[in-house]
Each structure stands twice: as C-alpha cells, then as structure tokens.
Amino acid sequence: MAVFKLDNVEDLYEIGNVLGSGHFGQVREVRERATGAQWAGKFLKLKRGVGSRLGLERKNVEKEVEILQSLQHQNIMALKDVFESRAEVVLIVELIKGGELFDFIAEKENLTETEAIEFMKQILEGVRYMHQKNVGHFDLKPENIMLSDKHAPKPDIKIIDFGMAHRFIQGEEYKSLGGTPQYIGPEIINYEPLSTAADMWSIGVITYILLSGLSPFQGETDEETLRNIVAMNYEFEPHHFSQTSNMAKDFIQKLLVKDQSERMTAEECLIHPWIKPLNRTQIAN
C-alpha cells in the first residue's frame, strides 16, 4: 500500500481559493509556505467505511498517484507531493493559470487550422509519451486540456485529470464503462477490452470540435449520443467544414475508426501530413 506524507498539509501549504470541483474532487490554489511558490491542490475525500457511498476508494487514489508519479512531460500536469489524513488525500500539482481549452474554444467559437495544429501537436506529444509508458488517459476532452497562459501567442497545453487513467500490464485485459459520452469510442460502449487506442478516438473528436465548434456524435440525450457513436453516425457538415482542408478531414477520419487496431496511433498522428506537412501549400488543397 502506498504511504503518502502524513504531515498536516496546512503546515507546509497555505490553502487558498477553490479553482474548481467535480467528480475528481476539489481543486484549490495553495501557496508553499517555505518558498511562496503557487501550486494547485486536489483534495480527495476517502470513503470512511466499507459501506460508505461517499468518497473515493483509497486504492483508486493510489492508482492515480502511481500513474502521475511515473509521468514527467511538459504537456502533462506535474505532481509535486501527496499528503494524507484519516479521511482525505491531497495531491499537490503544478498550478495551470490559462484555464481550459474548452473555454478557449468557446470564446473563439472555432480555431484556424494553424491554431488547431499547434494545439494538437502538443496534445499528441503528451499522449505519445503516456502511451509509450503504457498509460491510457481514458477521459481526454477539451475540459481536461488546460492552457498555461491563454494570452500567449502559442499557449502551452497541459493534460490534467488522470482519475480514469490506467497503466496496461503485458497480457492483461482491461475494460471500463467510464468516460464522457461525447468523447468515448465504440469499444467502451460495447464493454470490449480497451487499449491506448481509446484515447485516439477521443483525439479525433477533439480535433473535430477544435475545427468546427461542433461535437461529431452529440445527440439530444446521452443515449442518442451513444447510438450515434456505435453507428459511426457523423459527417463533416458543409456549413461548418467548407473551409476545412481535405488533409484535416483525413486526419479525423483516420482516428474515428471503429476497429481500435486500425486507428492512427499518436506516433502516426505526429507524422500525418496535416500535422507535419512536407510543405504548407498542401493545406490549401
């Protein structure tokens, strides 16, 4: 069983404002007393007893921490420290000040292909790195892609929220029904064995959204969304894709593939002509 620091987190960090909350717990600004440095603290309530419905299983928190401890990459949020008390675990992670990519897109409605390519390159670098370590994120979506500084000409991105992540062990089978309906692939809906390719489906959906502001499979209800995914029911709506290059559509089409083994990997995405063109005249075609 992993042992986290048993010091009282408030002895080392001044706890600040709430930045956000959700299934992942509560995220607050924290200031390191010794240095004055700013960090983010993710506060997770643990289940108080076997029968308790509230709080997280300690083993699930240990799994997320073990995965985060194994990942050091400029496009993945860094973990600095972990504290635990009787009923809570606190993850101290790098503070990311630029907000969510989701909000950035919402403010701009959609991005130019050049802007989208810059974001996708960074997302793919982080995903390639975690897949090389046999880690699948399994909840990739614009809300879990944050920006270091949204006012920078080329904002750096950070992938956050590894609460659904899994490290594959050679030969083991892993299934999950988790994730956010708009972004999950058919294999998750059909409860089939998963691989890191599940993240690549989400990358295809994220790219579609970055370029159009639309979500390819979203229906009126989650059930309709899931039916659209299993039926591969999506299109490049002419009104929203008339200015989008064929290269970009090809990139998306090579990710929204039902058979996981036929989908592009992160490595293959990074050498796809849309991301790494031989020359810029190709995009105009």
Ligand SMILES: COc1cc(-c2ccc3ncc(-c4cccc([C@@H](O)NCCN(C)C)c4)n3n2)ccc1O
């Ligand atoms: C360690 O695990 C997480 C970290 C973070 C995290 C890490 C650094 C950091 N700096 C600023 C923020 C932040 C700022 C505003 C809102 C939020 C959060 O409520 N929304 C993040 C995305 N959400 C859909 C998970 C988080 N964060 N959030 C968010 C979710 C996590 O599961």
